[in-house]
Amino acid sequence: xxxxxxxxxxxxxxxxxxxxxxxxxxxxxxxxxxxxxxxxxxxxxxxxxxxxxxxxxxxxxxxxxxxxxxxxxxxxxxxxxxxxxxxxxxxxxxxxxxxxxxxxxxxxxxxxxxxxxxxxxxxxxxxxxxxxxxxxxxxxxxxxxxxxxxxxxxxxxxxxxxxxxxxxxxxxxxxxxxxxxxxxxxxxxxxxxxxxxxxxxxxxxxxxxxxxxxxxxxxxxxxxxxxxxxxxxxxxxxxxxxxxxxxxxxxxxxxxxxxxxxxxx
Ligand code: SF4
Ligand code: SF4
Ligand code: F3S
Numbered sequence: 001x002x003x004x005x006x007x008x009x010x011x012x013x014x015x016x017x018x019x020x021x022x023x024x025x026x027x028x029x030x031x032x033x034x035x036x037x038x039x040x041x042x043x044x045x046x047x048x049x050x051x052x053x054x055x056x057x058x059x060x061x062x063x064x065x066x067x068x069x070x071x072x073x074x075x076x077x078x079x080x081x082x083x084x085x086x087x088x089x090x091x092x093x094x095x096x097x098x099x100x101x102x103x104x105x106x107x108x109x110x111x112x113x114x115x116x117x118x119x120x121x122x123x124x125x126x127x128x129x130x131x132x133x134x135x136x137x138x139x140x141x142x143x144x145x146x147x148x149x150x151x152x153x154x155x156x157x158x159x160x161x162x163x164x165x166x167x168x169x170x171x172x173x174x175x176x177x178x179x180x181x182x183x184x185x186x187x188x189x190x191x192x193x194x195x196x197x198x199x200x201x202x203x204x205x206x207x208x209x210x211x212x213x214x215x216x217x218x219x220x221x222x223x224x225x226x227x228x229x230x231x232x233x234x235x236x237x238x239x240x241x242x243x244x245x246x247x248x249x250x251x252x253x254x255x256x257x258x259x260x261x262x263x264x265x
Contacts, residue, residue, distance in 0.1 A: 006039065006040055006041040007040055007068075007069065007105075008041045008063065008066065008068060008070070008163060009041065009042050009043065009045075009069060009070050009072060009158075010043055010063045010069045010070075010104070011042065011044050011046070011072040011073075011074065012046075012071070012072070012074070012096060012097065012100060013047070013073070013074050013075050013088075014071050014073065014074070014075030014076060014077050014086050014093040014094075014096075014097070014113075014114075014116065015076040015077070015078060015086050015093070015118065015120045015129055016074050016075030016076070016111065016114070018074070019111070019147065019148040020074045020110045020111035020113075020114075020146075020148040020149060021047045021074060022148070023148035023149070023150075023151055024148075024154060024155075025235055026151070026234050027151035027152065027155065028235050029135055034247060035158075037185065039159070039162070040070075043059070043062075043066075043069065044056075044060045045217055046102055048255050050160075057089045064103055065104075066098065067103035067168065068103070069103070069104055070104065070108060070161065071100050071101060071104035071106070071108070071192075072107075072108045072110055072114075073107065073109050073114040074111055074113065074114050075093070075114055075118070076094045076096075076113045076114070076116075076121055076129035076130065077094050077132065077134075077135060078093065078127035078130075079094060079130055080126070080127050080128030081122075081128075083095065086127070087132075097136070097202055098135070098136070100200055104139060104166055104170065106139070106140050106141075106142070106161055107132060107139055107140065107141040107142070108142050108154070108157060108158070109132040109133065109138060109141060109142070109143045109144065109145075110144050110149060111144070111145060111146060111149055111176060111249065111250075112145040112146060112147045112149075112156055112250060113131075113132060113133045113143070113147075113254075114132055114143075114159040114177070115132070115133075115143035115145040115173075115174070115175075116130075116143070117129040117130045117131050117134075118141055118147070118256075119129075119147070119256045120126065122257055123257050124199055131143070133174055140167050141174060142157060142167045142168070143170075143173060143175050144157055144175070144179070144205070145173075145175060145180075145250070145253075146226065146250075146253045147250040147255075149251070150179075150228065150232075150234075152231055153176070153179040153227070153231065156176075156178075156179065157176055158237045160176070160261075173252075173253055179226070179231075180225045180251060181183060182227065183215060183221065183222060183224060183225055183226075184222075184224045184225075184226050184228050184229060184241075184247050185221040185222040185224075187227070187229040188213065188221055188229045188241055190212065190213045191213070193211070193212045193213040194213040194215060198210075198212040199212050199213050199215060199216040199217075199257050200212045200214055200217050201217075202217060203217055203244075208244060211244075214245070214246040214247075216264065217246055218246045218261065218262055218264040220246065220248060220252075220259045220262075221247040222246045222249075222254055222255060223249060223252070223259070224249040224251060224255075225250040225252070226250075228240070228241075229242075246263070248262045
């Protein structure tokens with residue numbers, strides 16, 4: 001935090017499962033230790049914080065006071081009934097977000113929760129959950145959706161901002177084009193099977209075991225914008241389709257309503 005060359009990052013958690021943080025913790029090249037120690041100064045992150053309770057609240061206040069940080073938001077923000085459905089230290093998520101956004105230089109909504117409200121926003125959205133950009137209108141907000149997103153898409157967004165002092169160009173859903181500019185279907189390794197009409201007709205059949213296209217068992221790759229087949233997840237190098245499961249469309253707004261049923265057979 002004391003090194004002026006390392007930008008400060010404040011990371012808030014609201015309605016979420018912490019899967020985005022967990023996924024990032026498993027990143028490599030750069031791994032999270034390098035990211036924290038060499039590139040950024042993670043001044044506040046509840047999952048990684050040694051402090052708890054009052055001390056953690058004070059750390060957040062101090063980080064906000066200093067200002068000039070990149071704000072990362074993981075989780076949806078409930079607005080119904082005055083925002084009472086997510087409170088931390090007696091404050092509503094929406095109040096904490098507004099306060100932390102005031103002095104942020106840029107805001108990254110990580111995961112489909114932070115970007116678009118998340119699974120908790122599924123119909124009938126009982127808590128009125130929304131994404132960050134539905135609330136914060138006077139600051140640049142970039143969305144890095146996915147449930148969870150690939151850590152490298154988040155890290156690349158941070159590094160882009162550090163290098164160019166601005167956020168990368170985005171599509172109409174606020175997603176960086178370098179990561180979400182093409183469809184999953186465009187680069188899928190099963191695409192030759194799709195083109196030749198070779199499909200898994202149901203899970204476990206011969207076509208499934210042969211690695212044929214998963215479209216007929218529910219894959220949403222043709223409607224989903226993300227670089228999953230190219231970047232894959234961390235050093236294990238897998239992604240949903242490579243392990244025999246269709247894409248759920250997890251980078252798309254409202255995928256929990258628009259992409260279901262996820263499995264067709
Ligand atoms: Fe969890 Fe998915 Fe929300 Fe990330 S986007 S916090 S992985 S539910
Ligand atoms: Fe497209 Fe999905 Fe088939 Fe891959 S598995 S070719 S993404 S429909
Ligand atoms: Fe999500 Fe589909 Fe990629 S489910 S992780 S966008 S392959």
